[in-house]
Amino acid sequence: MKFNIITILILISFFGRESVIAQSFGEDRAGTESFQFTKIAVDPRSAAMGNSNMADAFDGSSLYWNPALSAKLSGSNVMISHTSYFAGISQDYFSFVNKLGDFAIGASVQYLNSGDIIETTEFQPTGTGRTFSTHHLAAGLSGAHQVTDLFSYGITLKFLMEKIEEINYNTGAIDFGFHYRVGETGLRFAVGINNFGLDANPSGSTTRENLDGVEEVEPEDFESLPTRFHIGAAFDVIETEQSKLILTGQITNPSDNAEQFNLGAEYAFMNQFFVRTGYEFGVEERKIPSLGGGVRINIMNKVFEADYAYTMFERLGSIHRIAISFSL
Numbered sequence: 001m002k003f004n005i006i007t008i009l010i011l012i013s014f015f016g017r018e019s020v021i022a023q024s025f026g027e028d029r030a031g032t033e034s035f036q037f038t039k040i041a042v043d044p045r046s047a048a049m050g051n052s053n054m055a056d057a058f059d060g061s062s063l064y065w066n067p068a069l070s071a072k073l074s075g076s077n078v079m080i081s082h083t084s085y086f087a088g089i090s091q092d093y094f095s096f097v098n099k100l101g102d103f104a105i106g107a108s109v110q111y112l113n114s115g116d117i118i119e120t121t122e123f124q125p126t127g128t129g130r131t132f133s134t135h136h137l138a139a140g141l142s143g144a145h146q147v148t149d150l151f152s153y154g155i156t157l158k159f160l161m162e163k164i165e166e167i168n169y170n171t172g173a174i175d176f177g178f179h180y181r182v183g184e185t186g187l188r189f190a191v192g193i194n195n196f197g198l199d200a201n202p203s204g205s206t207t208r209e210n211l212d213g214v215e216e217v218e219p220e221d222f223e224s225l226p227t228r229f230h231i232g233a234a235f236d237v238i239e240t241e242q243s244k245l246i247l248t249g250q251i252t253n254p255s256d257n258a259e260q261f262n263l264g265a266e267y268a269f270m271n272q273f274f275v276r277t278g279y280e281f282g283v284e285e286r287k288i289p290s291l292g293g294g295v296r297i298n299i300m301n302k303v304f305e306a307d308y309a310y311t312m313f314e315r316l317g318s319i320h321r322i323a324i325s326f327s328l
Contacts, residue, residue, distance in 0.1 A: 033256040034169060034223035035160055037112040037136040038195055042093035043081050044309035044321040048292025049264025050278020052250040054232025055190035059305070059325050060095035063108040063142045066177035066192045066230075067154030070097045070104040071144035074327075081323030087318045088115040093323075097142075104154070106142040109151065111135075138160040140175070150181045158197075160225070165206040169223050173197030177230075186236030195225040227255040234255075244268040248278075258282055270295050276309070285313035303327040 002317040043061035046053040054066050060079025062069035069233045074098040083091040114134040117129045137160070144154030151248065165213040177192025199222035206216070232250040239245075246265040264278030280286050292309035304326045312318040 033226040044307040048276035048309035051260040052248040052262035052264035056234035067142040068177045068179040071146035071152040076328040079325040084320040102146040104144045110138040135163040167204040169200035171200035190232040
């Protein structure tokens with residue numbers, strides 16, 4: 001166990017140093033990476049808590065935030081969620097976690113659809129009469145191991161795809177993370193990396209209209225991934241038979257933007273009714289905290305949970321998320 005803790009500290013030290021170096025570029029890196037949809041939270045609980053659940057996602061969303069947490073689940077779990085995003089964009093997420101003693105294996109799919117977009121050109125700025133859409137997919141297989149009651153680790157192998165008109169970008173990536181509980185203090189720490197992988201190779205072609213007529217265009221550039229390094233913590237401030245209050249915090253260092261600091265809170269009554277809020281510092285357009293809630297019931301010795309989250313951006317508008325999850 002001592003070796004595992006030392007390993008975590010070394011990782012924190014190394015990536016923390018890289019974070020300081022990368023931070024000097026700040027927001028100059030914004031928009032320089034592809035596969036941005038992988039940074040959109042997939043579940044209402046995390047979204048309501050300001051996307052700060054790297055150390056406290058003990059449900060199907062663990063495969064998105066930190067696969068190490070899937071080994072901490074009390075049993076197998078299924079989660080289905082839907083996000084109503086800006087401008088008619090929608091996102092769906094499905095995950096399945098199968099617990100096998102101290103091990104967990106899981107599968108997840110994150111899919112985002114832009115909906116129909118009206119095609120415009122410099123010659124026809126009001127529309128050509130055609131529409132197109134974009135499709136974005138991340139499919140992963142995860143494995144996690146709870147080494148002791150205090151320490152777990154996990155890894156996810158992902159296939160990433162983006163399709164814009166008739167052009168496809170495909171690549172592979174890895175998520176991995178660690179989770180450590182500090183005895184019976186109620187304090188938990190997590191460290192993880194998302195989207196660590198190879199540049200995407202483009203294929204296919206599309207057409208563009210110019211002064212010479214309509215010509216075929218083939219992409220030549222490879223697209224890089226929005227790799228993110230996370231350090232998170234969670235603390236049980238109050239824990240009684242009737243009430244529980246959790247505070248969460250997370251620092252995220254993305255490869256394509258400045259660092260972000262997120263805070264969240266969740267109050268549970270009788271472990272059945274939940275109220276949540278959170279805020280993301282360093283994110284443009286965010287003016288008010290996220291809000292959300294949920295309910296958990298037991299049906300025939302199975303746990304069923306339904307959650308909702310509301311996020312408001314100043315000019316882009318609001319985001320609504322719903323999800324259901326149940327144990328097997």
